[in-house]
Amino acid sequence: MEGKEEDVKLGANKFSERQPIGTSAQTDKDYKEPPPAPLFEPGELKSWSFYRAGIAEFVATFLFLYITVLTVMGVSQSKTKCTTVGIQGIAWAFGGMIFALVYCTAGISGGHINPAVTFGLLLARKLSLTRAVFYMIMQCLGAICDGLGAEIIGTFVLVYTVFSATDAKRNARDSHVPILAPLPIGFAVFLVHLATIPITGTGINPARSLGAAIIYNKDHAWDDHWIFWVGPFIGAALAAIYHQIIIRAIPFKTRA
Numbered sequence: 517m518e519g520k521e522e523d524v525k526l527g528a529n530k531f532s533e534r535q536p537i538g539t540s541a542q543t544d545k546d547y548k549e550p551p552p553a554p555l556f557e558p559g560e561l562k563s564w565s566f567y568r569a570g571i572a573e574f575v576a577t578f579l580f581l582y583i584t585v586l587t588v589m590g591v592s593q594s595k596t597k598c599t600t601v602g603i604q605g606i607a608w609a610f611g612g613m614i615f616a617l618v619y620c621t622a623g624i625s626g627g628h629i630n631p632a633v634t635f636g637l638l639l640a641r642k643l644s645l646t647r648a649v650f651y652m653i654m655q656c657l658g659a660i661c662d663g664l665g666a667e668i669i670g671t672f673v674l675v676y677t678v679f680s681a682t683d684a685k686r687n688a689r690d691s692h693v694p695i696l697a698p699l700p701i702g703f704a705v706f707l708v709h710l711a712t713i714p715i716t717g718t719g720i721n722p723a724r725s726l727g728a729a730i731i732y733n734k735d736h737a738w739d740d741h742w743i744f745w746v747g748p749f750i751g752a753a754l755a756a757i758y759h760q761i762i763i764r765a766i767p768f769k770t771r772a
Contacts, residue, residue: 552641560646568762569625569647570654575758576617576629577658579676582669583711584609585662590714605710612707616673619700620680624763631655666715667747668754670708674720675755677704679763719744720751 560566587609591600601608618627626643628634631652638648681697705720712718719725725744760766 553644553647555645557644557646560644564765566647566650568765570650571762572621572624573628573651574654574658575762576621576625576627577655578661579669579673580613580617580629581659582662583613583673583707586666586711586715590711594714600714601710609707609710612703612710616677616700616704616707620677625651629655665743665747665750666712667719667743668751670712670718671720671748671751672755672758673708674701674704675752676758677701679755679759683759683763685764716743720748722748 584606587601587606591602591606594600614629617629621627621629626637628637628651634643634648634651634655637643638645643651677700681700708720709718712720722745725741729738729741
């Protein structure tokens with residue numbers, strides 16, 4: 517299958533990491549219809565790429581629900597809709613998060629983020645039943661998990677997108693999908709602000725939060741100011757760890 521890498525110890529790349537939603541972009545001369553995925557692929561259960569693809573679906577679905585639900589809550593709980601992002605903002609949140617998350621996870625799991633999408637691809641023989649069931653379970657688990665700080669999650673979304681947009685390996689692997697790195701990064705910032713302005717005012721940048729507090733120099737500007745430092749640093753650290761272990765599987769490859 518296209519994109520398949522040489523196997524390394526611990527099965528980090530034994531099975532193809534790419535589970536494209538459609539057939540990969542190819543020229544007319546070298547196009548070849550990929551064979552249908554086997555119904556059962558028990559060997560996948562021994563591959564790290566199988567599990568990190570499931571984790572990627574879990575995280576993507578969690579982030580999708582977190583940002584979009586916050587946006588809906590900000591609109592529905594406001595006394596006057598004129599002070600909210602409105603229906604258009606909600607639509608932007610849903611569509612925008614799909615754009616950002618599919619962009620970040622397409623090379624790992626295919627960026628399904630939806631059991632219905634996974635089911636459709638299963639029927640089309642684009643992935644095995646083993647992988648489809650695992651994806652659906654992880655998607656549902658991601659959808660029901662919540663309770664972390666808005667600043668942590670907001671910064672995670674931003675830094676996660678930065679890593680994905682500037683990953684040299686991704687640029688080489690997905691050269692058929694050219695895109696400017698600032699576009700998904702800026703879009704991630706937009707989406708995080710859309711969802712978390714009603715919650716914290718949206719920091720995700722300690723320097724900006726500090727500057728605003730100093731300029732306004734009002735008592736309330738310093739209330740819980742530590743959140744705008746601790747939250748972004750924790751979110752950035754989690755994104756860095758996630759990228760190294762799940763997206764790149766670097767610890768497993770270096771051992772090999």
